[in-house]
Amino acid sequence: MKFAVILMSLLLLCITSIVSGAASPVLPKGYAVWKKSERKVVTDKNSLFYGIHYIYADKKAQRGYLADNRFPEGSRIVVESFSIKGSPAVDGPKNMVVLMQKDRRQTATGGWLFAGFGVDGKPAGLDPVSTCFGCHQKDAAQRDFVISTKKDFK
Ligand code: HEC
16 A cells, blocks of 8 residues: 555656656757857856857747747757957857757746756756746846847847
């Protein structure tokens, strides 16, 4: 009896994590060949992206940018961030990779999965609601929570 209860709760736990999409996010392989933004330099040390970064958009996300930030389900956007070295700034070592993936199950974060990764591509375990969503909601609530626009890809 006890065993059955444990089994049931384990099963329920699995189902809930599948339904809520709570499984650890995966950094898409091959994003390096997606559409790449211009090189962006942020010199404000208070910014999350202090340093140099590039934005990558997959095919669906490219359509979303062209539709003035209305993104189809499944769109994926990756940012690779590098530290700044020297003056004039050159790209230092990579220090962070972040992902937004349009996923209607992620209701707490505007229908996007937010995830941060280390340079090794392993999930950084950051909480998407407290770590990520605030800025995106503040800066881009009218643009599907995506701050950059098609202008960044010229
Ligand atoms: C301090 C504010 C801030 C926080 C916190 C933040 N972001 Fe952003 N994010 C930005 C800004 C500003 C841009 C636009 C950068 C640009 O235009 O070059 C951006 C851009 C992005 C993009 C490219 C798509 C877009 O919206 O332009 C992704 C993907 C992204 N962030 C993911 C994340 C993830 C994942 C987290 C949490 C780990 C996070 N962000 C936390 C400010 C923030």
